[in-house]
Amino acid sequence: MSDQQTPDEQKSPAAAPERPAVPRPPRRGPGGGGGPFGGMGMPAEKAMSFGPSLRRIARYLGSERWRVAVVALMTVASVAAAVAGPKLLGSATNVIFDGVTSKMLARYFPAGTTSAQAAQALRDRGESTQAGLVESMKGLVVGHGVDFHRLAVIIxxxxxxxxxxxxxQWVAGRVTTMIVQNTVRRLRDEVEAKLHRLPLSYFDKQARGEVLSRVTNDIDNVAQSMQQTLSQLVNAVLTVVGVLVVMFWISPLLAVIALATVPVSVWLATAIAKRSQPQFIQQWASTGRLNAHIEEMFTGHTLVKVYGHQRSAIEDFDTENEGLYKASFRAQFMSGIIQPAMGFVGNLNYVLVAVVGGLKVATGQMSLGDVQAFIQYSRQFTQPLTQVASMMNLLQSGVASAERVFELLDADEQTPDLVPAAELGPVRGRVAFEDVSFSYSPDAPLIEHLDLVVEPGQTVAIVGPTGAGKTTLVNLVMRFYDVDAGRITLDGVDTRDLTRADLRSNVGMVLQDTWVFKGTIEENLRYGIREGRTVDEAEFLAATEATHVDGFVRTLPDGYATVLDDEGSSVSAGEKQLLTIARAFLADPPILILDEATSSVDTRTELLVQNAMNALRAGRTSFVIAHRLSTIRDADTILVMEHGSIVEQGTHGDLLAAGGAYARLYESQFAGAVADEEDAVVGAGPVPPAAG
Known part of the structure; x- marks a missing residue:
């Protein structure tokens, strides 16, 4: 759009697309002092039910259907082969037993007598039990002995x-690993994308350690639980089905006996699981609280020591650690009862099968090999049930972690950008507040009916006591929050009609709270350069020299290649603030927001940086939040805010002459400085008399 266009021509409010209702973010602190960095509280833990959470995890496997099919196919093949093993071994046992028995019968019957002939002879003698046993050996021939060739083939x-x-099974396990890792990768992607869609108010209410615990510990626990349970669970279910079919084929009576213990096993596992699931939820909630405490204490460890709170910090840690210990102990102990309980039921099943099977062999109703195979099958049948029971603690732990991740994914998001959104031409930088009202909570109004126009290239300084709404004002410009009433326009375009990315790409911001990430100094500085813009070496050095960064960086052993950690502990607080100012220089935005940007630099450096900022602000619309009024004397307009309202507005000289709120603030700072000088003189002792 051209500079000649009027705001009404640039964007007519009536032409703006309909906007969705804006949810009110909760109030985070008194007045505007809450800002985006106010106090944070722990969220209330509300567990979802086990079933819906488990089904939701299963839905994440939907995009891995073909791999799941491969796992199912490989598992079926693996289980089929494993189920065939005992039956084959039973045949081998029969070959050996028939051979040994044929040698024994050679004492009583001529060689070559078949099992049917020997059984009839025994029956004629009145030995019906022995006759039934011999008759069940279909391939027995008296005197032949063990058929080692057939035995070798079977083995x-x-x-x-x-x-x-x-x-x-190996193939199934490998593919399962791919399924789990792909699924968890997508879950992490969703969480990362969700974090960028969450409003600032969400992070104001959450401790950083709690959010980090959900994003790292809980997702890792979901991955571990899926990895250990997915393939085993499928294998266990198919094994139970396959073994059950073969068991009924061999002996329906023994199969019914084996099945009789299943209801008892299911009842035990379900009863214990219901009692242990809440403990797993509490375990991971306690983990989040402990991580939040550790993160806070580590971040502020210097202040903890300065104010002598080591003991209370240790006591708080001990309290949280003890809570985590108790919750973990109860969860693991209760879920650990499942396996021995299932083992006891399995042993009862084993005894019943062995006794009844032995009686059936003695009466000739079953072969010894079939009984041996059936005993193995009974073990194979109860073992998967025991495995499933023992996996319940892993499954419960994983579902408890998944619930915490789903709570994050289900959190209310910020108001979506309009589609299609308005587009900005070359930004001139005219910002207008038109009857703007905003509050963090409906019952505590903060900004009411605010009107303000900042022309392109103007520098507007915002002053006032803590909690007056200064930071809130610039947060509304950035759309960290949306206004409750009225509108804010940029070059005549309602900022809510723009995408947040488009709006913020035209704004550079330097905060009082500095932020650096782990990387080199140059990488931290170039972080502010917008996508599509290139900065050559000359421009880079010009920006660092203008902000007096080049001077101290050159003294470092590795210069601009010096690696900073995420705390920036290798440079001072003032040097970190200079880095963030240089980052804004390199961003070269048409609008600047400086929130106490020189609060951490010394007086001499502040004067130098002020000169550099004056050059940076030239031709740019600038909002400067300041407490030290000496730094804003040259501002085009100074706004004095109290309780969310602008009580005074004008230049430095005009406001001093008016003798109002600004004059009182200025005089209080000046008086404080004079008092400090007088205290220094008094502390130095009596003033010596003048010579002469």
């Missing part, structure tokens, strides 16, 4: 099916 098949089962 070969046993080895082959077990090797195949292991290979199929």
């Amino acid at each position: 070969g098949w046993v080895i082959a099916v077990y090797v195949a089962s292991s290979v199929f």
Whole structure:
């Protein structure tokens, strides 16, 4: 848009698309002093039910359908081979037993007698029990002994099916790992994207350590739980089904006996799981609180020592640590009861099968090999049930962590950008507040019916007592919050009609709270350069020299390649603030917001930086929040705010002459400075008399 256009021509309010209702963010502190960096409280923990959470996790596997199909196919093949093993081993046992029995019968019957003939002879003698046992040995021939060739073939098949089962299981495990890691990667992507869509008010109410715990510890626990339970769970279910089919094929009676213990096992596992699930939820909630405490104490460890709060910090840590210990102990102990309880039920099943199976062999109703195979199958049948029971603690822990992640994903997001959004032409920098009202809480109004126009290139200084709404005012410009009533326009365009990215790409901001990330000094400085803009070496050095960064960086051993940690501990607080100012220089935005940007630099450096800022502000619309009134004397307009309202407005000289709120603030600072000088003189002792 051209500079000749009027604001009404640039964007007519009537032409703006309809905006969705803006939810009111909760109040975070008294007045505007809450700002975006106000106090944070712990959220209330509200657990979702186990079933819906588990189903929601399962839905994340939807995009991995073909891999899930491969896992299912490989698991079916692995289970089929594993199920075939005991039956083959039972056949081998029968070969050996038949051979040994044929040698024993050679004492009583001529060689070559078949099992049917020997059984009939025994029955004729009145030995019906022995006759039934011999008759069940269909392939027995008296005197032939053990058929070692047939035995070798069977053993070969046993080895082959077990090797195949292991290979199929290995493939299933590898594909499962891919499924889990891909799923968790998508979950992390969703969480990362969600964090960028959350309003500032969400982070104001959450301790940083709590958010970090959900993003790191809880997601890692979900991944671990999925990895350890997914393949085992599928394998266990298929094993139970396969074994059950073979068991009914071998002996329906023994199969019914084996099944009789299943309801008891399910009841035990369910009862224990219901009692342990709340403990797992409490365990991960306690983990989040402990992480939040550790993060806060580590970040402020210097102040903790300065104010002598080491003991109370340790006591708070001990309290949270004890809570985590108790919750973890209860969760692990209660879920750990499942496995021994299931083992006890499984042993009862084993005893019943062995006794009844032995009686059936003695009466000739089953072969010894079939009973041996059935006993193995009964173990195979109860073992998956025990595994599933033992996996319940992992599953419960993973679901408890997933609930915490889902709470973050389900949090209310900031108002979405309009589609289609308005577009800005070359930004001139005219900012207008038109009857703007805003509050963090409906029952505590902060800014009411504010009107303000800042022309392009003007520097507006905002002063006032703490909690007056100064930072809130610039937060509304940046759309960290949306206004409750009225509108804010940029070059005549309602900022709510713009995308947040488009709006903020035209604003540079230097905060009182400095922020650096782990990386070199040059990387930290170039962080402010907008996408699509290039800054050559000459421009880079010009910006660092103008902000007096170049001088102290050159004294460092690695210069601009010096690596800073995320605390910036290798440079002083004032030097960090100079870095953030240089970052704004390199951003070269049409609008500047300086929130106490020189609060951490010494007086001499402040004067130098002020000169540099004057050059930076030339031709740019600037909002300067300041407490030291000496730094804003040259501002085009000074706004004095009290309780969210502008009580005075004018230049430095005009406001002093008016003798109002600004004059009182200025005089109080000046008087404080004079008092400090007088105290210094008094502290030095009596003034010596003048010579002469």
